[in-house]
Amino acid sequence: MKDYIKLLRVNHYIKNLLVFFPMFFRGVIFDSEKLIRAGLGFICLCFVSSAVYILNDYKDIEKDRNHPTKKSRPLASGRIRSQSAIIVMIICLGVVLSVSVVLKSFEGAFCLALYLGINVAYCMGLKNKPIIDIVILASGFVIRVFYGGFLTDIPISKWLYLVVTTGSLYMGLGKRRNELKAQTDTREVLKYYNEAFLDKNMYVCVGLANMSYALWTLEMPNPRISWTIPIFIVIFMCYSLDVEGESDGDPVEVILKDRVLIAIILGYAICIFSLLYIV
Secondary structure, three states, X not given: OHHHHHHHOHHHHHHHHHHHHHHHHHOOOOOHHHHHHHHHHHHHHHHHHHHHHHHHHHXXXXXXXXXXXXXXXXXXXXXXXXXXXXXXXXXXXXXXXXXXXXXXXXXXXXXXXXXXXXXXXXXXXXXXXXXXXXXXXXXXXXXXXXXXXXXXXXXXXXXXXXXXXXXXXXXXXXXXHHHHHHOOOOOXXXXXXXXXXXXXXXXXXXXXXXXXXXXHHOOOOOHHHHHHHHHHHHHHHHHHHHHOOXXXXXXXXXXXXXXXXXXXXXXXXXXXXXXXXXX
């Protein structure tokens, strides 16, 4: 069972919490109908992302076997057979299709299809194309937010869109930076990158993310939310410290392995919750 949990990348489900962002920041997180729809959307995102991870691992079995850490993955190590993994992937997609029918959201279904299509193209070869690979990594976060907005009929602020887009590009660049620095990854695309290029563009993206967030707070219902701007900046500073250190650059791994960063994020969430729902 542990191997199947690893195959599904359950620890990466934390990314799918983005589906609740439109509700949370709109101040309607306690709307039961919207919460149920967003919850079902979360399930869809979890299963469709697991299907993509399985496909990616299936395509990269041979490369992963030559990688110092990826060789221990269930498929690369042989603990799970390829045929079994394909069956699990089909089951995941079946669950996504079934839940999508229940949700009856054309826009939401389009987001899932777009996410699946882009990531299948990524697995099939686009991950070897410089810049395009980073854009695809970032697009997954953006699609998650819009998916949540479509399911709950909440329009996405242009500033929230820019915060998520620039922040996601920053994390994607950071992931490639650390893979390049470690010199242990077998990704073909790394030969096109250098640390100077990745560093400069990371700085641009993190600066734009901070600026977009500051402008976003100005249109929020409670003007005091602008007080959280320094906390938001500190979150990126802590993340940068990890990414430019010894981490592998994967956003989930970076966050889950840094207790201080987790504490700051929780503190930020509590502040936003208080300003939107209590004060």
